[in-house]
Amino acid sequence: METVERARLDSYFQRIAATFRPTQAPAAFLxxxxxxxxxAFVRGIAAVADLKAVLPKPKSVHDQARRDIEAGGLTIDPLDRDLFATPARALEYLESRAAGERVVLCDVGGYFAPCLTEITQEFSGDIIGVVEDTENGHKRYEDLDKLPCPVFSVARSPLKDPEDFLVGQSVVFSAEALMRGRGDILHGRTALVIGFGKLGSSIARLLHAKGVRVTVHDIDPVRRAQALSQGFTVCRDREAALKDAGLVLCATGAISLRAEDFGHLPNGAYVATVTSSEDELELAGLIDLYERSTVAEHVTRYLTTGHYFFLLNDGNAVNFLHGASVGPFIALVQAEIIAAMRCISEGAEPGLHRVPEPDRAAIAATWLDYFNR
Known part of the structure; x- marks a missing residue:
């Protein structure tokens, strides 16, 4: 990223922070x-909150970004699912960083969901709310019996639509690049897209535009009907669809392929996901069944007697191999995260919430001032 682009992003987030700065700044974990x-986004968060720690998703850490954040005096802590899987460990961590303070948890993927009830009840300070960025995380919080604090989700915001569309494009780009690196191409094979939400539909449309035969599977009958209306083949029999798939792209945010599903893939099929392998693929069940070997950079062959397939980027989000860039459009929903933090800080009832429409309109107008050039 060029210096002038960095400066523009910083200026944009400074203006967003000034617009949505809460009366009393909370502590925050990001x-x-x-x-x-x-x-630039991290500095925007730090401008409206006492940012106790940045917790980077493990498979997407850019070295220069890490250095920039640490040079600004901010703390970076390691992140894994186990950190917040049990209340005792989660509480120990939160107490070590923010004992007695009002805390907002900014989440990507529902990391805090397993222990949210317990830490809200037992933390020495006050967990005043959560902001969630992804559909996967939205579902994790939605599935809790009762939310003990407000959870603001931006996962289904219209400001996230441009990001979701462009992420779908980047997933196809990266999958195709890895296949071409082995001398394989998209054309001539059927692509199976599992999950027809915003990401899956974007993936399916781009593959179709490239002349690839696309089959869609989704457990939601409404989405299956939408896919059919847009001209896609919708599989009645998921097992049969797997047997015909030369490329499988998993975009559900939940388990798309279980261990027994992989055996239905034809020889030479490629499998890729839009998120972490732990969320989309049940790979542990393959350890004793398949021999694994690296056949190209970020391409692993799974081989057993008479059967083999290829897994891209170890089952993690394939687009992160090429930067996962969606340009400045991601700054729309990042600004909405900051707006949600103000909503939480100013007081909100426990439950699932969305940022008010006037706030989204103000964000879009500000974004257009900076990036519609």
Whole structure:
């Protein structure tokens, strides 16, 4: 990213922070993909909160971004699912960083969901709310019996639509690049897209535009009907669809392929996901069944007697191999995260919430001032 682009992002987030600065700044913990453009967003969060720690998603840490954040005096702590899987460990961590304070948890993927009830009840300070960025995380919080604090989700915001569309494009780009690196191409094979949400539909449309035969599977009958209306083949039999798939792209945010599903893939099929392998693929069940070997950079062959397939980027989000860049459009929903933090800080009832429409309109107008050039 060029210096002038970095400066524009910083100026944009300074203006967003000034617009949505809460009366009383809370403490905050930020889970994020630490990509090259991300320091400007992190500084925007730090302008409206006492940012206790940045917790980078493990498979998406850019070295220069890490150095930029640490040079600004901010703390970076390691992140894994186990950190917040049990209340005792989560409480120990939160107490070590923010004992007795009002805390907002900024999440990507529902990391805090497993222990949210317990830490809200037992933390020495006050967990005043959560902001969630992804559909996967939205579902994790939605599935809790009762939310003990307000959870503001931006996952289904219209400001996230441009990001979701462009992420779908980047997933196809990266999958195709890895296949071409082995001398394989998209054309001539059927692509199976599992999950027809905003990401899956974007992936399916781009593959179709490239002349690839696309089959869609989704557990939601409404989405299956939408896919059919847009001209895609919708599989009645998921097992049969797997047997015909030369490329499988998983975009559900939940388990798309279980261990027994991989055996239905034809020889030479490629499998890729839009998120972490732990969320989309049940790979542990393959350890004793398949021999694994690296056949090209970021391409692993799974081989057993009479059967083999290829897994891209170890089952993690394939687009992160090429930066996962969606340009300045991601700054729309990042600004909405900051707006949600103000909503939480100013007081909100426990439950699932969205940022008010006037706030989204103000964000879009500000974004257009900076980036519609």
């Amino acid at each position: 889970v994020t993909h630490l990509l090259p453009e991300r320091p």
